[in-house]
Amino acid sequence: MNPSCGKGSMLTSSRKSSEVVLDQFPAGLRVLVVDDDPTCLKIVEKMLRTCHYEVTTCNRAESALASLQANRNGFDIVISDVHMPDMDGFKLLELIGLEMDLPVIMMSADDGKQVVMKGVTHGACDYLIKPIRIEELKNIWQHVVRKRKNEWKELEQSVSIEDGGDKMQKQSEDVDYSSSANEVGNWKSSKRRKDDEDELEDKDDTSTLKKPRVVWSVELHQQFVAAVNQLGIDKAVPKKILELMNVPGLTRENVASHLQKYRLYLRRLSGVPQHQGGINASFIGTQDATFSPISSLTGLDLRALAVAGQLPEQSLSTLHAASFARPSPKSGQPVPMVDQRNIFSFNNSKFKTGEGQLRQPNLGNSNQMNLLHGIPTTMEPKQLAELHQSFENMSNMQASVCQSNSLLMHRGSTRFPPNMGQPLVSNGLPGGLVLRNISAENGRGLGGYASPVSQTTSSAALTFPMNHGPELPGSNSFPTLGSPPGIPSLTQKGPSKEDIPVNSDAKGSSAGGIIPGYYLLNDLQQLQSNDWEVRNVGLAFNSPQNTSSLTGNLENPASSLFVQQGISSGSMRNSSSGGGSKVSYLVEGTHHQNLSSIVNSSVRIKSESVADTGCQNILYTQHFGQEDLMSVLLKQVSTFMTLKFFTNWCHLLLLLLLFEGA
Amino acid sequence: MELGLMQRRLEDYTKSLFMEGLLDAQFLQLQQLQDESNPGFVGEVVSLFFDDSEKLLNELTSAMDQQIVDFRKVDSYVHQFKGSSSSIGAQRIKNVCILFRNYIEEQNIEACLRCLQQVKQEYYHVKSKLETLFRLEQQVLAAGGSIPAIEVTSF
Numbered sequence: 001m002n003p004s005c006g007k008g009s010m011l012t013s014s015r016k017s018s019e020v021v022l023d024q025f026p027a028g029l030r031v032l033v034v035d036d037d038p039t040c041l042k043i044v045e046k047m048l049r050t051c052h053y054e055v056t057t058c059n060r061a062e063s064a065l066a067s068l069q070a071n072r073n074g075f076d077i078v079i080s081d082v083h084m085p086d087m088d089g090f091k092l093l094e095l096i097g098l099e100m101d102l103p104v105i106m107m108s109a110d111d112g113k114q115v116v117m118k119g120v121t122h123g124a125c126d127y128l129i130k131p132i133r134i135e136e137l138k139n140i141w142q143h144v145v146r147k148r149k150n151e152w153k154e155l156e157q158s159v160s161i162e163d164g165g166d167k168m169q170k171q172s173e174d175v176d177y178s179s180s181a182n183e184v185g186n187w188k189s190s191k192r193r194k195d196d197e198d199e200l201e202d203k204d205d206t207s208t209l210k211k212p213r214v215v216w217s218v219e220l221h222q223q224f225v226a227a228v229n230q231l232g233i234d235k236a237v238p239k240k241i242l243e244l245m246n247v248p249g250l251t252r253e254n255v256a257s258h259l260q261k262y263r264l265y266l267r268r269l270s271g272v273p274q275h276q277g278g279i280n281a282s283f284i285g286t287q288d289a290t291f292s293p294i295s296s297l298t299g300l301d302l303r304a305l306a307v308a309g310q311l312p313e314q315s316l317s318t319l320h321a322a323s324f325a326r327p328s329p330k331s332g333q334p335v336p337m338v339d340q341r342n343i344f345s346f347n348n349s350k351f352k353t354g355e356g357q358l359r360q361p362n363l364g365n366s367n368q369m370n371l372l373h374g375i376p377t378t379m380e381p382k383q384l385a386e387l388h389q390s391f392e393n394m395s396n397m398q399a400s401v402c403q404s405n406s407l408l409m410h411r412g413s414t415r416f417p418p419n420m421g422q423p424l425v426s427n428g429l430p431g432g433l434v435l436r437n438i439s440a441e442n443g444r445g446l447g448g449y450a451s452p453v454s455q456t457t458s459s460a461a462l463t464f465p466m467n468h469g470p471e472l473p474g475s476n477s478f479p480t481l482g483s484p485p486g487i488p489s490l491t492q493k494g495p496s497k498e499d500i501p502v503n504s505d506a507k508g509s510s511a512g513g514i515i516p517g518y519y520l521l522n523d524l525q526q527l528q529s530n531d532w533e534v535r536n537v538g539l540a541f542n543s544p545q546n547t548s549s550l551t552g553n554l555e556n557p558a559s560s561l562f563v564q565q566g567i568s569s570g571s572m573r574n575s576s577s578g579g580g581s582k583v584s585y586l587v588e589g590t591h592h593q594n595l596s597s598i599v600n601s602s603v604r605i606k607s608e609s610v611a612d613t614g615c616q617n618i619l620y621t622q623h624f625g626q627e628d629l630m631s632v633l634l635k636q637v638s639t640f641m642t643l644k645f646f647t648n649w650c651h652l653l654l655l656l657l658l659f660e661g662a
Numbered sequence: 663m664e665l666g667l668m669q670r671r672l673e674d675y676t677k678s679l680f681m682e683g684l685l686d687a688q689f690l691q692l693q694q695l696q697d698e699s700n701p702g703f704v705g706e707v708v709s710l711f712f713d714d715s716e717k718l719l720n721e722l723t724s725a726m727d728q729q730i731v732d733f734r735k736v737d738s739y740v741h742q743f744k745g746s747s748s749s750i751g752a753q754r755i756k757n758v759c760i761l762f763r764n765y766i767e768e769q770n771i772e773a774c775l776r777c778l779q780q781v782k783q784e785y786y787h788v789k790s791k792l793e794t795l796f797r798l799e800q801q802v803l804a805a806g807g808s809i810p811a812i813e814v815t816s817f
Binding site for chain 2: 036037038039040042043046047050081083108109110130131132133134
C-alpha cells in the first residue's frame with residue numbers, strides 16, 4: 001500500500017512548473033484512508049480517486065502507521081475511522097499528529113456530540129459522518145493547505161525567535177520561488193514550503209547534505225518528553241532538550257518545532273474542562289504548597305498547582321468570595337475572583353488597590369486560616385500517595401496546580417498587605433525560575449514554582465513572566481496555562497524592597513498564582529534585608545498566634561517558607577520523621593512571629609503530608625540543580641492532589657469562611 | 663425481451679426500491695461513482711457489503727446468544743453495521759441499527775433480540791432486491807444497452 005509518489009525524480013522545478021502544479025491543485029493530493037469496514041473503505045477510495053487524489057487504503061491502524069512511518073513524506077492527509085478493532089481512532093490521530101504532524105480527518109457513523117468533540121480536542125482537523133458523500137471529500141485539500149500555512153508561520157516565528165531570524169526569514173522568502181526538488185506531483189507549491197522547511201533546517205545545521213525529515217517516532221518522542229520533563233516545561237529550551245536527548249542527527253530546529261507542537265498539544269489537552277474533583281484535589285495540594293516550604297512547592301507543587309490551578313471557575317470564585325469576603329470588611333476590598341486565569345490579575349488588582357488593606361484583617365482570618373489549613377492536614381498523607389500516581393499522567397495537573405496555587409495565594413494575599421514594602425515578585429521566579437532563584441538568591445525566597453509545573457503542560461501556567469531578568473531567560477516563552485498571566489506582580493523586580501506593583505503581566509497562569517502568594521509572603525515578611533536567614537520554616541511553632549491575622553500569620557511562615565527554599569544552604573533541617581510527622585523547621589530570622597498558627601498550621605499541614613517525601617526532597621533538592629528540584633517537587637506536589645480531598649477541603653473552607661463571616 | 667423494455671423495467675424496479683425506502687440517496691452516489699473505467703463498481707461494493715454483513719450478523723447473533731451479553735461488543739457490531747449499511751445506502755437497515763443501539767444502551771435484551779431479528783430481515787430483504795436489480799442490469803448490459811441513470815426526484 002505504498003503511495004505511488006514518485007519522489008526524487010522531480011526535476012528541479014522552476015517557477016514555471018510550479019505554476020503548472022498550481023493549476024492542477026489539488027489533484028494528486030496523497031491521502032491515506034484507514035477503516036476496518038471494507039465497504040466504506042472501498043467507497044471512500046473510489047470517491048477520492050474520482051476527486052483525482054492519490055489514495056492508499058489500510059484496514060488496520062497499525063499498518064497505516066507503518067505506512068506512514070515508512071514513507072515519511074509520502075502522504076498529505078489521513079482519513080481515519082473512529083472505531084477500529086486494533087486501535088482507537090483517536091489514539092491513531094494523536095500519534096499521527098505528534099509523530100508526523102499530518103492533518104487527520106476522522107470519520108464515523110457516530111454523530112454524537114461528544115465523539116465529535118473528542119475529535120476536536122484530539123486535534124482532528126475535521127470530522128465526517130458516515131455515509132460520506134463525495135462532496136465532503138472534495139474539499140479536504142483545504143486542511144492540508146491550512147496546516148502547511150500554519151506550520152510555515154510557526155516555523156518562521158520560532159526561527160525568528162530562536163535564531164534571531166533574519167537569515168531564516170530571508171531564506172524562507174525564497175521558498176516560494178526555489179525549487180524543492182523533493183517531490184513529484186502536483187503539490188509543489190504547498191509541499192515545497194514544507195520541504196523547504198526541512199531544507200532550511202538542514203541549512204541551519206550547516207549540513208551540506210539534505211537530511212531526511214526527522215521522524216518523530218514514539219521512542220524519540222518519549223525521549224523528548226522525558227527531556228522536557230527533566231528540564232521543566234518552562235525551562236525546556238530546544239537547545240537543552242537537544243542536549244539531553246543526545247540523539248545524533250537531531251537538530252535544534254527539529255526539537256524546536258516539535259516542542260511547539262507538543263506545547264500546543266498539551267495546551268489543547270489542558271484546555272479540556274477539568275472536573276471539579278480534580279481541581280479540588282489539586283487545590284488542596286496547592287494549599288499545602290502555598291504554605292509549605294517552598295522547595296516542596298517548586299517541583300511538585302508546580303504540577304500540583306497546575307492541576308489544582310484548573311479549578312473550575314465557580315469553585316474558585318466561591319472560594320475566593322468566601323475567603324475574601326471576610327477580609328473585605330476589614331480590608332474593605334472584596335476580591336472578586338473571576339476565573340482561574342484572573343487569579344493573577346486579581347492578585348494584581350488586589351495588591352494595587354488593597355495595599356495595606358490586606359494587612360489588616362488578621363483577627364478573623366487567622367482562625368479561619370488555621371482551620372483551613374487544618375483541613376488538608378488530614379487529607380494530605382493520603383493525598384500524597386494518590387497524587388503520586390495521578391501525577392505522572394496529568395499534564396493538566398500542572399496547570400491546575402498552578403492555578404490552585406494562585407488561588408491559594410490569592411486568598412492569602414488578600415490578607416497580606418501587599419505593601420510590605422517589598423516587591424511581590426521579589427523572590428524568585430515562578431516555577432522553574434524559582435528554583436533558579438533559590439540557588440541564585442538565597443535571600444529571595446522562592447515564589448515561583450511555575451516552571452516545573454509548566455513542564456508538562458505546554459501552556460502551563462507556569463510560564464511566569466520571567467521578568468526576573470536574566471535569570472529566567474526561557475520562562476517567558478512558555479505559554480501560560482491558559483490565560484494571561486496569573487502571576488501578576490511576580491514579574492520579578494528583584495528582591496528590592498520597593499513596592500512592586502503587581503502587574504498582571506505574568507504569563508504563567510497557574511504558576512503565577514502560586515508565586516504571587518509567595519511573594520506576598522515575602523513582602524509581608526518585611527524583609528528589610530533579603531535576609532532569608534530563616535532556614536527552616538518553624539513548623540514546630542505552635543505559636544498562639546492563631547488568632548492573628550492571616551497576614552501576620554502568613555508572613556512568617558511565608559518568609560520561612562521562602563527562606564527555606566531560598567536558602568540553598570543546607571539549613572533545612574527537616575526533622576522529617578516518618579510519614580506524617582511534622583517537620584519541624586526552624587525558623588530563623590523571620591520577623592513576624594505573627595506568622596500565625598495559620599502559617600504554622602499550613603506549614604504543618606504541608607509538612608505532615610510532605611513528611612518523608614517533601615522534607616527529604618527539600619533537603620536534597622537543595623543541592624541539586626533547579627531542574628531536579630523542580631521535578632522532585634512537582635512529583636511531591638502532585639501527590640497532594642486528589643479529587644476528593646479537594647472537594648472536601650473546599651467545602652470545609654467554604655463553611656469555615658461562612659461561619660466566620662456569620 | 664427487447665432492450666428498451668428491459669431498460670424500462672430496470673428503471674422502474676430501481677425507482678421502486680427508492681420509493682420503498684430500501685435505498686436512499688447514498689446509493690445514488692455509488693451509482694454516480696460508476697463509470698466506464700469502473701463499470702462494475704456498484705456491484706463490487708454491494709458484494710463486499712454482503713460478505714462483510716454476513717460475517718457481522720453471525721457474530722452479532724452469537725454475541726447476543728451468550729449467557730451474559732457483552733453489550734459493548736454488541737454495540738460495536740451494530741455500529742459497524744450501521745456504518746456499512748449507510749455507506750451503500752441501505753436505509754432501512756441503518757434505521758433498525760439506530761433503534762438497536764438505543765436498546766443496547768438501555769441494556770434491554772428483549773428489545774435487542776427483536777432488533778436483531780428485524781435487522782436480519784431487513785438485510786435479507788435488501789439483499790434479494792439488490793440481487794434482482796443487478797440481474798436486471800446484467801440483462802440490459804448483455805443486450806447491449808446501457809443502464810439508465812436514475813433521476814433523483816424526491817424520496
